[in-house]
Amino acid sequence: MMVQKTYTRFFILLSLLLLVLVCGNISLGSADIPALEVFNSIVGSSSKSSWQYIITNYRIPKAITAIIAGGGLAISGLLMQTLFRNPLAGPFVLGLSSGASLGVAILILGAGAISGIFGTFLLGPWSLVIASALGSFLVLLAVLAVTLKVRDTMAILIIGLMFGSLTGALVAVLSYFSDAEQLQQFVFWSFGSLGNQTWRGISIVSLCFFVGLLLSIYSAKSLNALLLGENYAKSMGLKIKKNMLLLILATSILAGGITAFVGPIAFIGLAVPHLTRQFIKTSNHFVLIPAVAISGAILMLVCDTIAQLPGTVYTLPINAITSLIGAPVVIWLLVRKRKLIF
Amino acid sequence: MDSLSQHTVISCQDLSIGYQNKKKVAVIASAINFSITQGTLVALVGSNGIGKSTLLKSLTAMLAPLSGSLQIDAKEITAYSSLELSSKLSVVLTEAPASKNLTVLELVSLGRQPHTNWMGKLTQNDKDIIQQALEDTDLASLKNKNCFELSDGQLQRVYIARALAQDTPLIILDEPTTHLDLYHRAAIVKLLKKLTVEKNKTILFSTHEIDLAIQISDKMLVMTPQKIAFDSPCNLIKQGAFDVLFPNEIVVFDKKTGRFSVT
Numbered sequence: 001m002m003v004q005k006t007y008t009r010f011f012i013l014l015s016l017l018l019l020v021l022v023c024g025n026i027s028l029g030s031a032d033i034p035a036l037e038v039f040n041s042i043v044g045s046s047s048k049s050s051w052q053y054i055i056t057n058y059r060i061p062k063a064i065t066a067i068i069a070g071g072g073l074a075i076s077g078l079l080m081q082t083l084f085r086n087p088l089a090g091p092f093v094l095g096l097s098s099g100a101s102l103g104v105a106i107l108i109l110g111a112g113a114i115s116g117i118f119g120t121f122l123l124g125p126w127s128l129v130i131a132s133a134l135g136s137f138l139v140l141l142a143v144l145a146v147t148l149k150v151r152d153t154m155a156i157l158i159i160g161l162m163f164g165s166l167t168g169a170l171v172a173v174l175s176y177f178s179d180a181e182q183l184q185q186f187v188f189w190s191f192g193s194l195g196n197q198t199w200r201g202i203s204i205v206s207l208c209f210f211v212g213l214l215l216s217i218y219s220a221k222s223l224n225a226l227l228l229g230e231n232y233a234k235s236m237g238l239k240i241k242k243n244m245l246l247l248i249l250a251t252s253i254l255a256g257g258i259t260a261f262v263g264p265i266a267f268i269g270l271a272v273p274h275l276t277r278q279f280i281k282t283s284n285h286f287v288l289i290p291a292v293a294i295s296g297a298i299l300m301l302v303c304d305t306i307a308q309l310p311g312t313v314y315t316l317p318i319n320a321i322t323s324l325i326g327a328p329v330v331i332w333l334l335v336r337k338r339k340l341i342f
Numbered sequence: 343m344d345s346l347s348q349h350t351v352i353s354c355q356d357l358s359i360g361y362q363n364k365k366k367v368a369v370i371a372s373a374i375n376f377s378i379t380q381g382t383l384v385a386l387v388g389s390n391g392i393g394k395s396t397l398l399k400s401l402t403a404m405l406a407p408l409s410g411s412l413q414i415d416a417k418e419i420t421a422y423s424s425l426e427l428s429s430k431l432s433v434v435l436t437e438a439p440a441s442k443n444l445t446v447l448e449l450v451s452l453g454r455q456p457h458t459n460w461m462g463k464l465t466q467n468d469k470d471i472i473q474q475a476l477e478d479t480d481l482a483s484l485k486n487k488n489c490f491e492l493s494d495g496q497l498q499r500v501y502i503a504r505a506l507a508q509d510t511p512l513i514i515l516d517e518p519t520t521h522l523d524l525y526h527r528a529a530i531v532k533l534l535k536k537l538t539v540e541k542n543k544t545i546l547f548s549t550h551e552i553d554l555a556i557q558i559s560d561k562m563l564v565m566t567p568q569k570i571a572f573d574s575p576c577n578l579i580k581q582g583a584f585d586v587l588f589p590n591e592i593v594v595f596d597k598k599t600g601r602f603s604v605t
Contacts, residue, residue, distance in 0.1 A: 013488075020452040034555070080457070082440075082441075085440035087442075108454060208524045218460070220461075220462075221455065221458075221461065221462040223450060223460060224452060225455055226355055226440065227439060227440055227444060227452070228439040228440065228441075228449070228452060228504075229435075229437055229438075229439055229440045231404060231433075231435055231437065232433070232435060232439065234404070234424060235402065235431070235432065236428050236452070236455040236456050236508065237423075237424050237425035237427070237428035237455065237456040238424070239424065251552075277443070281445070281449065281488075282445075283441055283443050283444045283445075283448060284448065286461065286462070289385075
């Protein structure tokens with residue numbers, strides 16, 4: 001696809017905004033730490049060791065998680081909107097997050113059944129990621145299989161919702177039979193949280209993010225072709241099955257991997273691609289993928305900063321904030337444009 | 343040019359088309375024989391439900407032939423990989439592209455996909471071909487518009503430009519004149535004619551505009567329940583091919599004017 005103008009300026013602006021927000025996000029929080037001390041903590045010469053601890057072991061990991069979760073979910077939303085030819089597609093809407101929940105629920109709640117050492121081994125960060133990614137992969141595969149039969153874009157959303165309810169019901173059954181401690185663990189996970197990540201956990205999510213990002217960039221040309229629909233794409237020499245498989249793999253690694261660590265987070269995947277399209281007038285995925293990734297990171301940092309309620313001791317669940325911001329954004333876009341285009 | 347135009351681009355021998363699954367075979371049409379030489383404009387006509395779309399799907403490799411031979415450039419269509427075929431044959435489908443947010447230039451540029459690297463990077467040569475395709479379809483002034491801003495007639499030209507950018511000797515169009523008024527229908531068919539004459543493209547299009555097709559196309563494929571006739575419009579009129587196109591209690595074909603009229 002022809003890039004008529006370079007988007008260098010747009011990307012520089014976006015990156016600067018991201019940088020400012022990272023600084024803001026790290027500086028603000030429940031503990032009131034002066035800006036200079038924040039900087040000192042990062043370079044490792046803070047006057048108070050508690051501040052140093054908060055910055056390096058809590059706020060910086062949280063900011064990194066926010067960037068990766070926001071960017072990754074936004075890319076997965078973009079991929080799904082093109083793949084399903086549906087502007088309302090997103091990891092939450094199409095039941096990917098529910099699939100991930102089911103995977104995690106089976107792991108956490110089912111681990112009780114296999115008690116002892118084996119049970120605790122099962123709950124390592126890798127198994128969480130694999131269970132979650134596998135859950136979303138299976139749901140995505142099922143949705144895709146049905147969409148190949150039913151070629152109606154509205155039907156896809158309904159099918160996604162149905163799969164969401166179905167997995168939700170299975171999770172409810174699992175919860176009913178599990179004991180209080182495991183249930184509590186699962187409920188906390190399902191609230192969604194960017195904080196309390198270990199460095200090991202962060203490196204695993206980052207790995208998922210980069211694998212997903214590379215697969216998406218590799219698929220960008222076929223995504224561009226898919227903008228014309230499957231038949232046109234095929235007539236231009238695209239191997240449809242192989243490329244669709246790559247795309248759902250990328251989507252489930254991104255959405256599944258991230259959901260495993262931060263819990264189901266709504267609206268980032270759906271809203272960010274549309275917001276990004278307001279600022280750049282191209283459908284070229286080679287431009288859209290990085291743009292959407294940075295925008296997703298920016299929106300997630302904003303949501304996280306708000307969730308911290310700076311200056312207070314309270315922290316709101318991140319999922320509530322993304323919905324509070326995301327839902328009005330989608331409604332506003334729909335009302336203003338009367339139609340969502342992708 | 344003369345020797346080139348004798349080159350056979352597409353040929354069918356005893357072709358039978360239809361749908362097949364594990365349980366049963368539904369034959370839509372059989373004993374199809376025709377061959378189209380380079381630089382010919384061919385119109386495919388027939389009443390609704392006769393199998394025009396099925397024939398086009400078979401000719402564009404979206405549907406495998408049931409039996410018989412279907413060759414493009416003297417090679418069986420089933421022997422092509424989709425990438426190889428994409429440099430022989432481009433299509434204009436009735437379905438609208440999934441996304442209308444593309445600009446005209448972006449959509450037309452997508453036609454270069456079979457020829458570009460994994461990043462879809464356009465060389466100067468690609469850009470020249472795209473520019474030429476835009477000029478041939480009179481779209482150069484609209485190239486930065488989004489597709490949702492265009493009229494149906496302009497959109498149809500955009501799809502044709504994309505097929506031109508794909509730079510294939512053969513272009514197959516499925517009902518390019520539907521939803522258009524008389525002026526724009528004629529404009530599209532004239533554009534197709536111009537491309538066969540000036541660019542030596544071979545173009546096959548299905549249409550319900552039989553009058554228009556008789557006037558302008560070089561050859562016509564007339565699908566009736568009995569058989570599929572292939573000849574020049576004049577010969578087809580003489581043979582009475584159009585008389586059996588529709589049940590004749592409502593419309594009849596007038597051989598003198600080459601038009602249908604309501605009885």
